[in-house]
Amino acid sequence: MTIIRFLFNTVTNDKIGFDMARAKIGNERKEQILSAFENCVLRNGLEKTTLQDVANEAGLPRSLVRYFVGNRSDMANLLIDRMIERAESDLKSSLLDNNKPTLNDLLNFVIDGAFSNEKSNSIIDELWYLSEKNNDIRTRLAQLYSLIQTQIIDEMKNEKIGKNLTDRKAFAHTVMSLAYGRASFEHLGMVSAKGATKKLIDAMLNSLQ
Template identity: 30%
Template sequence: MGRPSKKEERTEEILNAFYRCVARYGMEGSTLERIAEESGLKRSLVRHFVGNREALETLLVDRVLEQSFQQWSTFIDAIPTKNGSEYLLEGLFSDQYSDAEYILVIESLIFCAGRDEALRLRMQEWMQRFTDDLTLVLRQEYSRADNDSLEAASFGLISLYFNLDSLAPLGMNQRYRQPARIAARYLIDSLSAEK
């Protein structure tokens, strides 16, 4: 297997820099100047390797969503058939698996989706997949719960998960990690009445 080309290496460096900038400054605040500075390249080289701003955004969205789907699929496939909700809580609310930078990038993409129809559709599909997968996991353990309750619990879990790491810029996500997990457990336990 050959060595990656200079273009591939530079594109990877630029995408990594863009990702970090989006986590820090949001999509709008991630200017080509900031991306160039973060990547250690001149702005003209950023444009040379990845093209215009629109091309760079498309590359980032493709990369973030693809990585997200891969990681999520691996996580979902590893959930045991018994007591899957405990595994789910550990994966969503454990400090070990927390990635505040990722959540901030995702939230920035969600915010931008309000102005970009194509991105909106992609982010809706992405969000629906999480909700559907969580509902399926909960349905295995709480088979008597009605679909509305399962979907409500799934949405609640997702909301708690995203909100928790969105507090990272305030330095408060660690403070609320345990309360978020307890609140998530309450949501799941509410399904027991229908189990």
């Protein structure tokens, strides 16, 4: 290997290492800022949270917050990305022991786990409020719920449940509505009958078979 080639490889490897380190720091900063944003939203509400609030919570200059995550609207979209990733992670963790989850496994997850994270629920409530004025956030929230609904619809098709796609969509939508409603009442401190919800879902499922 010539000296020139050696120097070229050394510089190239150093640059790759530097770029990887910079990307890692960038991701860590972004996570730090989004965690601070979550805390501010939980404490102050989404509409009242400012970039300066987030900067103070994260212990970073306001300019650095804007550099890594953009403006407040950009942060709201990143927050939804985080909620989607969290939902995917919760779903995978819940079904970890089952390589091929059944429809019943998915339904149990929706009833017991999909809306059990109070922190996520509170943030989503704030996003719901903002979605009334922001079409982009409304679309992104729909993606969050579609993630689980699509899993239910696909598994219904695999197990040959429901006459057509319309039946499966209606069932999945109803299941999500019941589960979200039950979790919302629990959040308000009202007693909810999980068993009754499950029986109602089972009755609907039997009518489709």
